[in-house]
Amino acid sequence: MAKLSVIIPAAGSGERMGADIPKPFLELGGRCILEHTISRFLNVRDIHQIVIAASSNYLPRIESLFKNFEEASVSYLAVEGGSERQYSIYNALQVIKDEVELVAVHDAVRPFIRSSLIEKCCEVASKVGGGVIGVPAKDTIKQVDEGRNITATPDRSKLWQAQTPQIFQKELLIKAYNSALADDFVGTDDASLVERIGGNVQMVEGDRKNLKITYPIDLKVAELILNNQL
Template sequence: MDNNLRVVVAAAGSGRRMGSKVKKQYLLLDHKPILSYCIEVLENSPLVEKIIIVAHPQEVEYCKKEIAEKYGYQKVDQVVAGGPERQDSVYEGLKVLGSDTVWAAVQDGARPFLTAELLKNLFEAAVIYGAAIPGIMAGDTLKKIDQEGMVVQTLARSTIAAVQTPQVFDYHKLMSAYERALQDNFHATDDAALYEKYAGPVKVINGDPANIKITHPQDLLWAEAVINARKNHRV
């Protein structure tokens, strides 16, 4: 198995919903920036060859100093400036991975609970299917509603998954999908949507319920509880 896996970590978001002056990816979780958690897992993975962090244009130097250099991450090759939207930012990161890249993963910098096991499972699935993403099957009943908030349809929850990152792809197919989306002015909320539209099918494997994205203040409280539980009970 070719372990040429290179990772783009998306950390250029504004974090407006967090309601904090500090961007969510730099908020401290047990005395460490949230962003450092996923990078540490990637750094220690034998699968990962190179990491590109995409930061807000005004925070590139800060990210280099306070994340890459401070924690001594050897696999962080560059910190590059992102664009106005997540899709633009990821594209900037993908472009500098290098044309000799075989497999590319995209990881949200605000997901601190990435595990080596999930990364390995995703990579193995991507090698078989060309693209793989983690998903959590819906537990609640889901309703499709109209603009007035009226129910249009009850969806079959057995066919609905909430997807996470990292998402792993054939690099050249993903790049082609990004380039076609740019030509078509097509925007999506995750990388798999671009791959689905322009490159091919995407395999969904079991995600991790703990692999949350820190978006709202209550998410940070939940993350702190997880950290404390793991410290106290080693779960």
């Protein structure tokens, strides 16, 4: 497998969770969510580097957190994030190792991604340019106008819910980010930036346990998953 670096943006707030600290630092089963998330990547073959982007006041905490991981073959680095997720990832891209071939971007609050899915996504990215973990949409999706009037019902069979990691060939992702910066374009995810410059990105089917912990109910579900009750 190609050499892999992982970028984990962790600069978001805990506002929607109703917490005083950012969501990645909330406790889950005796460890913070971010620690669970990092550990999921340490069993992946050819993992070389993990870069966490966070607000400046949390950088010392992240650097202290790194001491809990003893994998000598993996380089750990914390960098200051930006005002938007996209700018945090751009900052992290500046410190990616030269020898790395693939870059994964993963939400800090998705602590249940399986290493086998990460490796499958890496294989797809190596072949076509980019791979995105996702699941088929299970609900009917409605398109609305500014007044919330329904204007269309897209064919659900062609709709997927994108998750992370989203993994790309390093040079392709860097090119996409540089283009977005030059044009002052902000996308909804990393794949949208790569799609914008004509890059090929393929969906890789994941599972629904790879949830993003955003609201208090998500933390309750995460506790059930952690305790093998779901």
